Amino acid sequence: xxxxxxxxxxxxxxxxxxxxxxxxxxxxxxxxxxxxxxxxxxxxxxxxxxxxxxxxxxxxxxxxxxxxxxxxxxxxxxxxxxxxxxxxxxxxxxxxxxxxxx
Numbered sequence: 443x444x445x446x447x448x449x450x451x452x453x454x455x456x457x458x459x460x461x462x463x464x465x466x467x468x469x470x471x472x473x474x475x476x477x478x479x480x481x482x483x484x485x486x487x488x489x490x491x492x493x494x495x496x497x498x499x500x501x502x503x504x505x506x507x508x509x510x511x512x513x514x515x516x517x518x519x520x521x522x523x524x525x526x527x528x529x530x531x532x533x534x535x536x537x538x539x540x541x542x543x544x
Contacts, residue, residue, distance in 0.1 A: 453487050453488075456483075456487045457480070457483045457484050457487045458483070459483075460479075460482070460483035460486055460487065461475055461479045461480050461482075461483040462475055464479040464482060464483065464497075465479050467534070482494075482497070498535070498536075498539075501534060501535045502535045502539055502540055502543055504534070504535075505531075505533050505534060505535045505540050506540060506543055506544060508531055508532075509531050509533075509540070509544065512530075512531050
């Protein structure tokens with residue numbers, strides 16, 4: 443990141459932005475800012491190295507689990523091959539990664 447971002451004195455704004463970004467696009471299955479992202483955001487703004495791969499992998503596993511549950515639910519119907527049954531699953535992780543793992 444640029445040095446000028448860190449020299450503005452607005453660390454709280456950056457922490458809040460990162461918390462929102464992680465909550466909406468990486469770690470949370472809902473559009474809520476979850477409590478668990480604040481320590482991650484604070485560490486990143488303070489330039490502390492952390493491993494994000496486990497969190498992203500957990501998010502991918504959550505998406506794959508919901509995808510599997512939807513498929514299992516559809517196969518329990520006798521007429522699961524009808525056009526009326528839809529496979530609509532909300533994916534929060536990067537879709538390319540979920541697609542590769544699926």
